Amino acid sequence: xxxxxxxPRHEVTEMGQEVTLRCKPISGHNSLFWYxxxxxxxxxxxxYFNNNVPIDDSGMPEDRFSAKMPNASFSTLKIQPSExxxxxxxxxxxxxxxxxxxxxxxxxxxxxxxxx
Amino acid sequence: xxxxxxxxxxxxVQEAETVTLSCTYDTSESDYYLFxxxxxxxxxxxxxxxxxxxxxxxxxxxxxSVNFQKAAKSFSxxxxxxxxxxxxxxxxxxxxLGGSARQLTFGSGTQLTVLP
Numbered sequence: 677x678x679x680x681x682x683x684p685r686h687e688v689t690e691m692g693q694e695v696t697l698r699c700k701p702i703s704g705h706n707s708l709f710w711y712x713x714x715x716x717x718x719x720x721x722x723x724y725f726n727n728n729v730p731i732d733d734s735g736m737p738e739d740r741f742s743a744k745m746p747n748a749s750f751s752t753l754k755i756q757p758s759e760x761x762x763x764x765x766x767x768x769x770x771x772x773x774x775x776x777x778x779x780x781x782x783x784x785x786x787x788x789x790x791x792x
Numbered sequence: 793x794x795x796x797x798x799x800x801x802x803x804x805v806q807e808a809e810t811v812t813l814s815c816t817y818d819t820s821e822s823d824y825y826l827f828x829x830x831x832x833x834x835x836x837x838x839x840x841x842x843x844x845x846x847x848x849x850x851x852x853x854x855x856x857s858v859n860f861q862k863a864a865k866s867f868s869x870x871x872x873x874x875x876x877x878x879x880x881x882x883x884x885x886x887x888x889l890g891g892s893a894r895q896l897t898f899g900s901g902t903q904l905t906v907l908p
Binding site: 709711718719721724732735765767769779780781782783785786788 | 825834837838842883895898900901
């Protein structure tokens with residue numbers, strides 16, 4: 677079975693441009709998480725969805741960040757406009773629901789974003 | 793708020809030897825999960841082992857085992873017969889089962905070097 681799929685794997689853009697990161701969760705998982713990893717702040721949750729509905733977006737840094745999950749197999753994280761301080765590795769993770777099997781999050785390979 | 797502390801930024805071990813990585817956490821919850829994730833240079837976050845707080849028995853996965861001390865809020869990872877492929881950053885993580893707060897809270901990581 678395929679794991680979590682993220683695209684692109686690397687993204688280099690210029691300040692002010694719009695950036696869209698994509699994620700396909702593991703089939704059958706109904707929770708999806710977006711994390712950001714930086715040297716300064718480590719791994720931090722940005723937002724997560726249950727059954728395509730955003731549950732907790734308190735980690736989204738500011739209005740420049742938005743996330744959507746139009747269906748169970750696809751999610752996007754958009755940054756508009758991008759800034760150099762947004763440079764980081766962005767991870768998507770998915771998990772099965774509570775009450776099902778153990779609530780373990782499985783991570784995608786990450787997208788390394790560089791904003792010049 | 794839950795916190796996870798990894799007090800060893802770096803550790804090294806000789807190939808075939810045993811090493812223990814430390815993790816402590818702070819929570820007021822009684823039911824939760826603890827995890828160890830491995831992040832090699834490829835950046836992929838790989839689940840190593842998982843422990844349910846209600847289980848008294850320590851989890852084991854082949855050469856990996858944990859020492860879970862619930863009262864002390866301690867969750868250490870032991871790697872036996874260390875291999876070169878074990879070299880990576882190791883993150884301890886916590887998630888509660890209560891309410892909607894199902895995010896993973898990560899420690900700052902321990903960089904493990906395996907010496908040939």
